[in-house]
Amino acid sequence: MYFELARELQARMDSGQLEPGVRLPSESELAAEFGVNRLTVRQAMAELDRAGSVEIRRGVGTFVRTPVVRTTIRVDAATQQSTVGARAMVLPVSGWPGAVEEVFAVLDAPGGVVDRRACDHLHCRVGDVMRIDSLTSLEGQGWSVNSYWLPKAVASPEFRPIGSTGNVVVSVSELLGAPLWADWREFSAIGADLADAEQLGVATGSALLVREGISSGPDARPTLYTRRRIRGESASFVLEFPRPDSPEPR
């Protein structure tokens, strides 16, 4: 019943009968119109909300969602040069102009399955690794939750933040005085868990783009394991592969 109602409303949106930005009838009105309880309408609305079809504004109404703008990050597979959006710039390990990154946790002795995997990637024992958690914001809105793992030997005094919050992450690349090479990058998607959802200000279970990867210093030893969970709707990564037989210079 609620699914039928959701499908009906979705069909109206697909057909253009309900245009982006338009306010839907209130829950009570829909309940009356379709002869069902308001909770049933709410269930249909929740479905459409999760599907990204509508935007629910408390105290105001429910609106047909307008497609969102994404931040696209382009990476040249050969040179690893990155650009964000239309602006051409090198994307350092931590943050980029316009974005604010704030550390909210520094773990000296991490634990758990994810941490163990990170240590394996770094060829380190769990005790020799530290972890830094941060939140990246763009225009005052949570954009990604980040975790960085690195060997304590690399981290050394000046890298270790004094407190546990309010510290800006120092670029590992800067610390080494040399550029880092991205050995590999892994992309996946997960639903936001309770903690991530709260940090990013999104609904639990909403789609996050996960980007994990190992970077290494000039000595080719794995130096940094990064894991970002990014609000799915607001980001995408583009990897460009210049053709090896391309006439242009690489």
Next chain:
Amino acid sequence: MYFELARELQARMDSGQLEPGVRLPSESELAAEFGVNRLTVRQAMAELDRAGSVEIRRGVGTFVRTPVVRTTIRVDAATQQSTVGARAMVLPVSGWPGAVEEVFAVLDAPGGVVDRRACDHLHCRVGDVMRIDSLTSLEGQGWSVNSYWLPKAVASPEFRPIGSTGNVVVSVSELLGAPLWADWREFSAIGADLADAEQLGVATGSALLVREGISSGPDARPTLYTRRRIRGESASFVLEFPRPDSPEPR
């Protein structure tokens, strides 16, 4: 109230008090234990379900979720050689051993925003492009929903399926008799819409990994625009970047 309950149960899982696979008390029991209505418990459960923390089995009970196994696809950025899981194999444009791909829609005259974008990428007018939708399954379970756009000129008679369902997608690479080069690949994450959710047998709004991209033939002209929406929990893509100064041959 429901959020507090969810947080409480999540804490029990995090602390190991509730181990993976263990059945939680029934909704009625939890309602009694916490002195709330069953619907409130259900709301908490829905939250944990969306967060991926529990698995709800109708008529059976609710269980602490066991981490899932993912299919990982590795791609060498320099050579574009792909491997799936532990088995080393070249991943053709369509399907791979163990996977079944079934066409469920062939559109001669696509429309809509996404289609227009695809046409732009292919340097074609909307009327000159065709679109093929398919569902990839692994072990009888929906794995990804795919859309392929290609110029009708390339598609030509032998490519055009006779019916609208039950046809295996012919590899475009095979059709051309030449390998395709991946010009770029874009990764993002979205929640499953009503249609995708039904096809893949997942909940509306559950995280999907989206991989889009343009491939070109030997003449370097864009020939195929692909868009896959993959169940987030069951896939990840790894891009490996061999170091340019690496001692091994590239």
Next chain:
DNA sequence: CAGTGGTCTAGACCACTAA
């Protein structure tokens, strides 16, 4: 202030699963 969505209750019936 009126109207919206957010939450909670008590109670009911159902479909499904496993013993």
Next chain:
DNA sequence: TAGTGGTCTAGACCACTGC
């Protein structure tokens, strides 16, 4: 068959928004 989760109802109170 007993117990589970899935759905729906009718009614209530609340917080929030915009006028």
